[in-house]
Amino acid sequence: MPYAVKLEQFEGPLDLLLHLIRKNEMDIYHIPIAEITAQYLATIDAMQSLNLDVAGEFLLMAATLLHLKSRLLLPQAEEETGEEEEEDPRAELVRRLLEYQKYKEAAGQLDARLVLGRDVFSRRFPSPELAALEEDEFQSVGIYELVEVLRDMLSNLPKDSYHEVTVEQLSVTERINQIMSSLAGREQLPFADLFSARPNRAELIVTFLAMLELVKLRMVRLLQNTRFGTIWLFPAVAGEALENLELDEDHLGYA
Amino acid sequence: MPDLKPIIEALIFVSEAPVTLAQIAEVLDEEKNRVLPLLRQLSEEYAAAGRGILLEQVAGGYQFRTRPEYAEWVRRLSRNKPFRFSRAALETLAIIAYRQPIIRAEIEYLRGVDSGGVLKTLLDKRLVRILGKKDVPGRPMIYGTSKEFLEFFGLKDLAGLPTLKELNELVPEASSVEEGSP
């Protein structure tokens, strides 16, 4: 076999042609088409004899080369029918080869750069500082969000609970006291923990009114870490002060 | 007035992606031209001998990176083998980088082979992105390189790509591999 080349190493027909031209030290502007076609076809034959799947592009180029060869064999005068002088039939191929070589070169230059993750390394992970921040970076929740939560929860209630008669009706004041005692000694409390697993309408409303009151009195702060995330309750005053708090139900106006 | 240089150092350190001059200036509430000389100073300090990290300008921002001569040790710690690009990927990337915006048919004309698979890989790796569709029949997709491409290859911006050599003759076979790195 005349052309001892590793066939898989060629990216495509242009790559193979460039290799053959270089190897034979041919002048790229005057490629001996007959010669290169022979070598090209021999290489493809070798590929096929090794049962390598020769891509369609290689065969297409073979056809192009054969076509070029036949055109170059034709007497020039007969082909010159137009007024302009005919371009060398090889010109387009030469342009493509030089262009391809340019990008092949550029590809090599890219590969020679200091590639991230191969030659140089950066901190491609969130810093612990930022991770910690994102957890306790709360946005203040407005009344609007509260009401929205209420509406959502109400709409999720089963219909029949509308008519349920609650035996133990909690007053807003009792609820306020309950909330404050579950908050006592804690730094924060998820809002959802204030409710039983299947709260009825009355419980929801009383709890919300209690919450609104506590916010108004600036006794608790409601904060949320992300929009639509968990709502957290924070005691706004020191723990001891909470226990001595007296609430006048009439004053609140919910009785 | 706090000392700004260590704050800048902390800001760049803590970011996953390169931090731009504008971001730093905004956080510090300072003029860019007051921040820039400090960035340069930091960069020089890190470049001095005896340090394992460099402050580099990549993808329009600043990022700390390990010194290339220590790559082997870093890989040992993470037990990673150095990865290799396929030639198809590199060629396609080079063509897109220099010729963008570009459509698939143009890439394939330049490479002489079908490039759908390699394009898909480059899109998956986020090195290439779809810029839109071309206003020609068939509305083919237009491709370009991403910010990740710049980050990956340590380029400040696209202008930082070495100019394409106008090659009027053949270059010797090996040169494309040995040709200089920055």
Add this chain to the structure above:
Amino acid sequence: MPDLKPIIEALIFVSEAPVTLAQIAEVLDEEKNRVLPLLRQLSEEYAAAGRGILLEQVAGGYQFRTRPEYAEWVRRLSRNKPFRFSRAALETLAIIAYRQPIIRAEIEYLRGVDSGGVLKTLLDKRLVRILGKKDVPGRPMIYGTSKEFLEFFGLKDLAGLPTLKELNELVPEASSVEEGSP
């Protein structure tokens, strides 16, 4: 014999988790008692004034951390961070982009989960807008993408969105496999 201190610096720098003395010694193939004084030196150098980062011992290992007094600046940087898409946001945005005009129930049918929250986020970010109300019982709102959506993704118009079919065409073998599967 290479200078070990900068290598140690690089190793700790690139690690997400704290690096132990044992790990460093193993990578460097050195005795621990040769590495330890270098770690102490590094730590002292970083502790010196004018630095924004500290080398700290945490969870049995070594880790670089920003100086606590710069926490506020770091927080400011993270606040200015560009909006990050969650998986849910992207899914929802994709469904709206490709299936608009669409109502919430259709989005939820496609995603299989409640999408009210993520829809609201997208409305807040102005990537999605309300096109009107559908003439069916309940008059649900109809959603579509906004001008900001196009700007964000650098699209001239909605026709510039690549179709799934077009992406599949990049790799003909892969798409035919998908088509064949149930």
